[in-house]
Amino acid sequence: MLPLDDLLVLDFSTLLPGPLASLFLSEVGARVIKIERPGGEDMRGFPPRFGETAAPFAVLNRGKESVELDLKAPDALARLTPLIAKADILIEQFRPGVMERLGFGHEALKAINPRLIYCSISGYGQHGPRAQEAGHDINYQALGGLLGQSLKRGEPPPLPPPLVADIAGGTMPAVLNILLALRQRDRTGQGCHLDIAMADAMPTFAWYGLAQGQVTGSFPDGGEGLLTGASPRYGLYATADGWFLAVGAIEPKFWQAFCEGIGLDERLRDDRRDPEATRAGVAAIIASESAAYWRALVEPLDCCCTVVRTLEEAVSDPQMSARGLLDAQVEEPGGRRLVSTPLPLAPVFREQAAGLRKVAASGADTRKILGEA
Numbered sequence: 001m002l003p004l005d006d007l008l009v010l011d012f013s014t015l016l017p018g019p020l021a022s023l024f025l026s027e028v029g030a031r032v033i034k035i036e037r038p039g040g041e042d043m044r045g046f047p048p049r050f051g052e053t054a055a056p057f058a059v060l061n062r063g064k065e066s067v068e069l070d071l072k073a074p075d076a077l078a079r080l081t082p083l084i085a086k087a088d089i090l091i092e093q094f095r096p097g098v099m100e101r102l103g104f105g106h107e108a109l110k111a112i113n114p115r116l117i118y119c120s121i122s123g124y125g126q127h128g129p130r131a132q133e134a135g136h137d138i139n140y141q142a143l144g145g146l147l148g149q150s151l152k153r154g155e156p157p158p159l160p161p162p163l164v165a166d167i168a169g170g171t172m173p174a175v176l177n178i179l180l181a182l183r184q185r186d187r188t189g190q191g192c193h194l195d196i197a198m199a200d201a202m203p204t205f206a207w208y209g210l211a212q213g214q215v216t217g218s219f220p221d222g223g224e225g226l227l228t229g230a231s232p233r234y235g236l237y238a239t240a241d242g243w244f245l246a247v248g249a250i251e252p253k254f255w256q257a258f259c260e261g262i263g264l265d266e267r268l269r270d271d272r273r274d275p276e277a278t279r280a281g282v283a284a285i286i287a288s289e290s291a292a293y294w295r296a297l298v299e300p301l302d303c304c305c306t307v308v309r310t311l312e313e314a315v316s317d318p319q320m321s322a323r324g325l326l327d328a329q330v331e332e333p334g335g336r337r338l339v340s341t342p343l344p345l346a347p348v349f350r351e352q353a354a355g356l357r358k359v360a361a362s363g364a365d366t367r368k369i370l371g372e373a
Helices: 017-027 055-060 076-086 106-112 137-143 164-188 198-205 207-216 226-230 252-262 275-286 291-301 311-315 318-323 366-372
Strands: 008-011 031-036 065-068 089-092 117-122 192-197 234-238 244-248 305-307 329-331 337-339 356-358
Touching: 008 017, 008 076, 017 031, 017 055, 017 089, 017 117, 017 164, 055 337, 065 366, 076 106, 076 366, 089 164, 106 117, 117 164, 137 164, 137 198, 164 192, 164 198, 192 198, 198 207, 226 234, 234 275, 244 291, 252 275, 252 291, 291 305
Parallel strands: 008 031, 008 089, 031 065, 089 117, 117 192, 329 356
Antiparallel strands: 234 244, 244 305, 329 337
């Protein structure tokens, strides 16, 4: 028995945040029906192709059913009303106001089903001066102060980690708040409207700097925080072959083990005296040998230092296999299979999820489901 196996989810969303949220719900038992425009949602056309569908679409949408419907059609709401009446959760990801204009806004659907948990995921939320602005992951990080924490004035800017806002600001808060809303509904019998803004989560990542700025009156500039570049104990160091060693030896015992392991000059080990001199000393040593050399020497020291892995190397790491992260597979309509998106579900739930599930062709279930409805 899976924890959500008695729930029905209608997923109107596209691309990443919403579909990944409904994948979480599906993997723990919920029945998820994707409502797609005629021809299917945009990600079905993303490269690379995977048999009769697209690989990015397949790994986000295994196990879901698909209904094609033109939401602008005069009878669209009428055709979906029976489904809406029995649904537990609805996920949508349009710009604020679009669902209302289509006749599928929260108030309209609440009148059909007061128990419906209606989750809206957008860049800046359903209200506020930026509500109607377009944006992508990098924009939400930029406006939320997160991106600025790692930038140093006058230095080449690094690209931020990809899709932090989409997943940590969209998907994860959506799943969390949906589960909270289900618990609230258990008590009140009523659904609610969840307004999830991807940009809202960005200041959460800057929690330390926010606390510091309020107490000291000086908010840290880019690169001035312990974890954003101020300390030689935490950062990336280039190796002789152009790759990188990730150093996170913050605590004294880890720092001491690291310094001893690489043979750092004793005079540079107290990094409080001259952090930049210490950083330069570490950088010179790490740059003298290859990534493979440091992997063999430093990683066994257990000092929070790791050679950066490529994605290909990461998926072959025995830790991933041991945790069962690559056990879920998806099969496209033509019969080809690949590993689905790894989800950080606890093993007690991950182990119950089906190992192989299919991805539906666009609209494959329209007649069956709308006929059922």
